[in-house]
Amino acid sequence: MLLACGGDDKETALTSDVSSEILLEDEIISAKQIKELKNASKVVYTLPSPVEMADILKETEAVYDVYILNDPDAVDGYVTDFKRAMNLGVYFTDLSFTSLFDYAQEAMRFMGAAQTMSDELNIQGVFTEDVMMRIEENMNDKDSLIDIVGSTYMDTDLYLQDNERPVIAKAILAGAWLEGLYIAVSLKTDSEQENQIWKKVGEQKPALGNLVRLLEDCKDAQFDSLLIDLRSLVKTFEAVKLDYQPIEVVTDTASMRTNLGGDLNVLIDKKTSNQIKSQIIALRNSITK
């Protein structure tokens, strides 16, 4: 989403980022490339959407329990717009998750919860009767269902962009991403699946940095408490080592495709994973309770 909270600071932020990169990787960056990157006047940090978070969870091939998700009947307990927005994000991820994992009945309940939150936030034209009907008609068609979820998330985002409500948009984004991590760390699995899940969690380290930047950019006091917790999580994630192998770039012009090869090893020790887990659970519960 290209919805900025505070537009003027972005160029400065990118410039300082790039400057530190120059010091570290002087030999591989040409002056021309740096100039092009510096000239980008609008810089946007993104996070995986609820649809992508559900897809990441699907890749782990773990068996999930719907009871770890948020209670769809808890909607009445969220009385401020900020809390509603965070939980709309949570419900979007729960909805994506239940849609992708074939929990059709539960998906309907989460769609209802998301609709209620959306109405309370006065987000118009998203959860329309037509959309709700399409969901009912496609309840047993996983692919169609997840496409509808993706499109309602997109329409919510567009509405908030057009109506200049960046704080609500960012709160939804934060809630959705944190719920995805919460689902991942809340599973009881065998050790092989656990390694797979923690690899996925570790891969989210750059996204965590992006989330902090996004919320800092908002300069809104409602994010203060969340930012304190997220910065603490960033500190814990510092112990997660991402060991990247060099990228091999191979382009096939005829098929309009480029292979960006390479490999990534994620190294997390038990103490760090336990700490990450307890911090994420506490963070998520502070949103939903």
Add this chain to the structure above:
Amino acid sequence: MKKVFAILILYGFTFCAQAQNCNRLAKRSVKNLEPFRFNGSLNKVLLSRGESAELSLILRGGKKYRILVDGGNVMGVLSFKIYDRHKTLVFDNSKHDMAQYWDFNIGATQEYHIVVTYPISNEGYNDVTTRGCVALAVGFLDNSP
């Protein structure tokens, strides 16, 4: 007073029309991703001539991605470049006939930076337009053969 009111109304209509056009363009870009699954994050931005926007996003290992830019019929072709986390250039559409979409097979999950630029001069397109909407959409598929 009447004049000010009329200007405000006109401004309001122009703003709404621009937002609607931008949304239409963005939704069209999502449709054009097929058969790739839209990743759920729609990106649209207003750019002036010579101006760029950078999107920082994580592409996942083991996935195929389609990255598509769309400036509509008025703005014409856009330049887009992709840099890896070291800010090393890994793709430049000017080397591929200014293709407005490209597919990528990703080996390892990492952060990439997409820089979209509205070129200062766009031959064959409306040179009057100095500012317009740009949509950037990303779709993914499993990287199975």
